[in-house]
Amino acid sequence: NAGVTQTPKFQVLKTGQSMTLQCAQDMNHNSMYWYRQDPGMGLRLIYYSASEGTTDKGEVPNGYNVSRLNKREFSLRLESAAPSQTSVYFCASRRDNGNTIYFGEGSWLTVV
Amino acid sequence: EDKVVQSPLSLVVHEGDTVTLNCSYEVTNFRSLLWYKQEKKAPTFLFMLTSSGIEKKSGRLSSILDKKELFSILNITATQTGDSAIYLCAVEVWGSQGNLIFGKGTKLSVKP
Numbered sequence: 166n167a168g169v170t171q172t173p174k175f176q177v178l179k180t181g182q183s184m185t186l187q188c189a190q191d192m193n194h195n196s197m198y199w200y201r202q203d204p205g206m207g208l209r210l211i212y213y214s215a216s217e218g219t220t221d222k223g224e225v226p227n228g229y230n231v232s233r234l235n236k237r238e239f240s241l242r243l244e245s246a247a248p249s250q251t252s253v254y255f256c257a258s259r260r261d262n263g264n265t266i267y268f269g270e271g272s273w274l275t276v277v
Numbered sequence: 278e279d280k281v282v283q284s285p286l287s288l289v290v291h292e293g294d295t296v297t298l299n300c301s302y303e304v305t306n307f308r309s310l311l312w313y314k315q316e317k318k319a320p321t322f323l324f325m326l327t328s329s330g331i332e333k334k335s336g337r338l339s340s341i342l343d344k345k346e347l348f349s350i351l352n353i354t355a356t357q358t359g360d361s362a363i364y365l366c367a368v369e370v371w372g373s374q375g376n377l378i379f380g381k382g383t384k385l386s387v388k389p
Binding site: 223 | 319320322380382
């Protein structure tokens with residue numbers, strides 16, 4: 166049971182470099198999310214997608230872009246990484262009117 | 278602005294103790310409150326609460342919601358070292374397309 170799969174698990178970037186975090190879910194969920202988690206800050210929503218072809222900003226979207234490539238995949242791109250984007254990133258998905266959000270295992274990103 | 282506040286932020290207890298974790302919220306159009314347990318990686322779902330006064334129970338864990346006073350508690354009885362984790366509280370509001378507003382979490386450490 167794969168659930169929500171995100172890659173890479175760990176990445177170190179230099180300031181100004183770009184990268185894309187990949188996320189895929191095999192549960193046929195419409196809604197997908199990207200969160201970041203920082204010490205003492207809880208989980209904060211970056212972007213979400215309620216369905217294929219739609220994306221919306223969350224609480225902290227600056228410095229990020231997303232693509233909902235199809236129903237399964239939702240990627241997060243950092244165009245020009247900054248040290249403030251050092252964080253743990255979680256992708257998640259949820260079926261319509263579902264009880265809970267299912268999280269991926271997390272991606273640890275360090276920007277130096 | 279919608280917000281979710283958890284207390285305490287951290288807690289150290291000994292095995293066998295009973296703990297109570299608190300979550301208060303101020304949101305418009307409350308839909309549900311969820312509790313998650315996060316060990317090393319992805320948060321895992323514990324409970325979803327929508328109605329006041331109805332206790333949800335799973336083994337040694339239980340939770341209840343008070344919609345009048347706008348808070349929830351998570352109780353853990355006879356704690357074990359395996360209960361050590363960050364416990365996250367999140368609130369969903371109507372019309373948010375499933376987005377969750379997370380508190381900062383309570384870090385629980387259970388000593389042998």
